[in-house]
Amino acid sequence: MMAANVLELKAVERRFIQGTKTLTILDGADFALQSGEMVALVAPSGTGKSTLLHIAGLLEHPDAGDVIVNGRPCNGLSDDSRTAIRRGEIGFVYQFHHLLPEFTALENVMMPQLISGLDRKEARDRAAQLLDYMKIGERVHHRPAELSGGEQQRVAIARAVANAPLVLLADEPTGNLDPVTASYVFEALEALVRQSGLAALIATHNESLAARMDRRVTLEGGKVVAMA
Numbered sequence: 001m002m003a004a005n006v007l008e009l010k011a012v013e014r015r016f017i018q019g020t021k022t023l024t025i026l027d028g029a030d031f032a033l034q035s036g037e038m039v040a041l042v043a044p045s046g047t048g049k050s051t052l053l054h055i056a057g058l059l060e061h062p063d064a065g066d067v068i069v070n071g072r073p074c075n076g077l078s079d080d081s082r083t084a085i086r087r088g089e090i091g092f093v094y095q096f097h098h099l100l101p102e103f104t105a106l107e108n109v110m111m112p113q114l115i116s117g118l119d120r121k122e123a124r125d126r127a128a129q130l131l132d133y134m135k136i137g138e139r140v141h142h143r144p145a146e147l148s149g150g151e152q153q154r155v156a157i158a159r160a161v162a163n164a165p166l167v168l169l170a171d172e173p174t175g176n177l178d179p180v181t182a183s184y185v186f187e188a189l190e191a192l193v194r195q196s197g198l199a200a201l202i203a204t205h206n207e208s209l210a211a212r213m214d215r216r217v218t219l220e221g222g223k224v225v226a227m228a
């Protein structure tokens with residue numbers, strides 16, 4: 001049996017008006033991500049990787065086409081329903097960690113779970129477990145500014161998966177790190193994805209990390225195409 005598609009993009013279009021020009025960034029982009037799969041999105045700067053991830057993560061609407069999360073077409077849904085799907089099914093990791101500076105690592109990972117209605121004890125236990133898994137165990141009570149760049153990113157990854165999403169979308173998650181730290185953070189991310197059966201679409205400029213994923217796609221003429 002084929003694995004289920006947890007995320008699909010169907011004929012997605014996205015244009016931006018810049019001055020008098022219209023930039024066509026996505027032009028009939030189709031893509032499908034199966035559960036348990038790790039896919040690298042590798043494309044030159046400015047071709048639309050972030051745009052595609054934002055649309056896939058229901059942070060932006062496409063101009064045409066649809067995003068289907070776990071079999072559910074999302075474009076026609078209300079903002080509240082899209083937000084509920086985003087919070088429950090999708091985790092996002094950015095190049096810069098975007099952790100809340102006044103909260104500890106543990107509290108940062110608890111936050112999305114508390115917003116989803118989990119009680120403090122459950123949220124704390126799961127956060128501690130995830131941080132342990134990401135090898136932050138000893139530093140859970142540190143604030144982001146007291147953590148290294150690699151540690152901050154590992155906390156951001158733990159936070160992204162705190163609500164046990166189906167899909168993890170990451171926009172250059174190691175882009176801000178030196179190669180050794182990038183590789184270490186990626187290893188932790190990979191282990192987490194493999195262990196949880198999560199599906200991940202990861203934009204990266206790092207060829208050696210891309211080579212470790214199940215497949216690689218790029219953007220050409222506004223479409224998603226397979227890479228060798």
Ligand SMILES: Nc1ncnc2c1ncn2[C@@H]1O[C@H](COP(=O)(O)OP(=O)(O)OP(=O)(O)O)[C@@H](O)[C@H]1O
Pocket residue numbers: 016017018023025043044045046047048049050051052
């Ligand atoms: N809100 C916006 N308004 C106008 N133009 C935009 C907007 N967002 C993105 N663009 C343009 O769309 C193009 C694609 O941007 P995007 O950020 O998706 O590229 P990217 O492939 O992620 O680039 P990078 O690798 O540099 O992050 C760029 O030319 C950008 O200037």
